[in-house]
Amino acid sequence: MEQMAIQKIDFKVQSESNSSSKSEISVRDFKVIVDEPEQLGGTNHAPNPVEYILCGLTGCVHILAYKVAKELNFELQDLKIHVSGELNPEKLFGMPTDDRAGYQNIHVKLNPITNANEDLLKKWLEIMAERSPVLDNLLNPTTVSITIG
């Protein structure tokens, strides 16, 4: 079968205001609720924005982990992923700080159950890191326009 040309995809979401901290976001037929925990000024009904960034990264690495394992012809019997990131919320709160607003560092730890050897797992890791959309958008600058209207 001939390889089909892939079109650029335009992903879209839109939010309704639920309160000053809580938004309800439509993503195709899905709803995603975002809130803040009480200590960050919210009502704690859902994960907060920066936690969703870690979820996006986790899900992206998960999907690539299985995809690349299949390409490299080894079986991934199970996979757990731990992702963490350190963030100083002072800038968010408008307090004086030299720290950036966002995550300073993010750490991804993969616990695969597989009988692939170390060399193969190293290759697996390199390929998935190269091809992960979310990782790319975190590691490298992305243009973001913000407008009113």
Place this chain on the structure above:
Amino acid sequence: MEQMAIQKIDFKVQSESNSSSKSEISVRDFKVIVDEPEQLGGTNHAPNPVEYILCGLTGCVHILAYKVAKELNFELQDLKIHVSGELNPEKLFGMPTDDRAGYQNIHVKLNPITNANEDLLKKWLEIMAERSPVLDNLLNPTTVSITIG
């Protein structure tokens, strides 16, 4: 009341494998499901990783929009946010391409209901853009370590 020093926060998530495309992610007491639509190789049970990135950005802008409006002493009666991003999935699929893996551009459009004037809204936009953690992590490079074990 004296301003309390704010500690750096360590945000954490962890995933269980549900299938090759679907992961179930624990975020404090919340569960977030990530999947891919069928045309991207998944089972379409939830938003996909890059859609969660747009949700995180939307939620972050939402929270700052209300916070900064309050600081600037105007009322935000309602707020809708549209966020979109273009992505070429060829790199994700391991196809030859000069395009990056992630979003090439992201667009945020705010529809506030308010009687604040244009100058005030311009200031509002500038302050929230400066202080948004998610926006910072997209606009600027972030260190991400990936390890096995």
